[in-house]
Amino acid sequence: MLPASSAFRDFLLTKIINATHATCKSESFVTMATCARQEQLKRLVETFVTLTPLDCSNVRFSFISLVGKKKERLAPQPQAYLHSAGALTWSVTVQDPSRSAAVACQLAISSSLVVLIEEVGRKVVFNCFCRDVIGWSAAHGSFKLFYQRGLCVAFSTRDGRWEDSQEITQRLQLVTQGGTAANMTLRRNRLGQLGFHINSEGVVADVEAHGFAWQAGLRPGCRLVEICLVAVVTLSHEQMIELLRTSRNVTAVVLPPHGDGTPRR
Known part of the structure; x- marks a missing residue:
């Protein structure tokens, strides 16, 4: 007797x-198997075959199609390129205060960086991380990009192209946590008060409920980045x-808070 073991099991299998x-x-076993199969088929024919014709005029057969379903072509997503991880570029003009001149630049916005590159000298004139962008304002092709504590860089699209302005805004909305700034004119009440504290x-720390500032859209958590055309920073x-x-x-450029009411910073 061989002892029970894994080696014996493998040997037996x-x-x-x-x-x-x-x-x-083996020819003998193949012949025997063929004869047995023929006898079984003969027995099936003698037992189950009928000579009565079938009336199939009112019978409908549903056949399973073996052809795979044609895959529906997905409609291309409009402006899918705006979701690219790589940089998208636009031709813009940057006003250089040091030279009192307009400088032709390429604005590049990737999923992590915003960069302005001078076209002639190929020098980087501005760059910041997308996570540092807190908002922007756009009007008639002119942009102000606010970042960090409210610092600002200004540029304009070539020939005030509305399509470029729209694309830049949509790209910023996709790759940053910033928001669109609002221009507000703040009125005083009969006591000469504006009705809010910063x-x-x-x-903005608090706003008088239903006062002029409240009616203008000012809420706690809003960030003023400009007051009377002066940068708050x-x-x-x-x-x-x-x-x-x-x-x-009193005029102000105001960035709305995040959805949870916290200020953009």
């Missing part, structure tokens, strides 16, 4: 498989308050 292969190739970063808290208090006509 190998013997059985080899015996099966040898049987299938902190040292220019973020260049002002101290005292200067902001003084400008809001003494200006006859």
Whole structure:
């Protein structure tokens, strides 16, 4: 007796498989199998075949199509290129304050960077991470891009092309957490008050309910990036308050908060 083991099991299975292969190739076994198959087929014919004709005039047969269903062609997504991870470029003009001249540049926006490259000298004149962009304003082809604490870079599309302005805005919406800025004119009440308070970063802390500022769309969490055409990032808290208090006509460029009410920063 051979002891039960994995080696014995493998040996026995190998013997059985080899015996099966040898049987299938043996002429005597093939002849016996053929005769047995013919006898079974003969018995089936004698038992189940009928000579009565079938009336198939009112019978409908549903055949299963073996041809695979034709795949529906997906409609191309409009402006799918705006979702590209690589950089998309537009021809823009940047106003250089140091030279008091307009500089032709290429604006490149990838999924991680915003870059302005001078066309003539191939120099990078501006760059920032997309995560640092907090908002933008666009009007008649002119752009202001706000980043970090409210710093700004301004440029305009060539010939004020509306299509380019729309594409740039859509691209920024896809690759940044920024929002579209709103231009507001803030009125005073009968006491000469604007009806809101801001902190040292220019973020609105609270707004008088249903006052003029509330009606204009100002809400807690909004960030003022410009007050009376002056960049808030260049002002101290005292200067902001003084400008809001003494200006006859108060205008502001305001970035809305995130969906959860937190300010953009």
